[in-house]
Amino acid sequence: MEKNYSYAEFLKAVGKNGSSLQAEKLLNEIYMDLFLNHIHREQTKARLMDLIDNALDCRDEEAFQTYTERLLKLEISD
Numbered sequence: 918m919e920k921n922y923s924y925a926e927f928l929k930a931v932g933k934n935g936s937s938l939q940a941e942k943l944l945n946e947i948y949m950d951l952f953l954n955h956i957h958r959e960q961t962k963a964r965l966m967d968l969i970d971n972a973l974d975c976r977d978e979e980a981f982q983t984y985t986e987r988l989l990k991l992e993i994s995d
Contacts, residue, residue, distance in 0.1 A: 922947050961991060 926943070965988045972980035 922950075958991065958995065962988065965991070 965984050968984045969981060972984060
């Protein structure tokens with residue numbers, strides 16, 4: 918899901934024929950990708966928190982451990 922953008926790629930887009938249209942498109946793509954990644958992470962965190970709460974309510978230690986590990990991995994990758 919995550920796409921890597923390079924500064925060199927951006928500079929090439931800016932330098933083409935003095936037109937900023939290509940650079941603008943690339944920037945819009947980068948911003949959209951960052952926004953969607955942010956939304957996805959936030960939704961995943963909220964879902965994991967709900968699953969953790971449910972595991973606590975049900976006294977399911979195994980599920981609690983699984984979901985808290987996933988949440989920690991997600992937060993570390995931020």
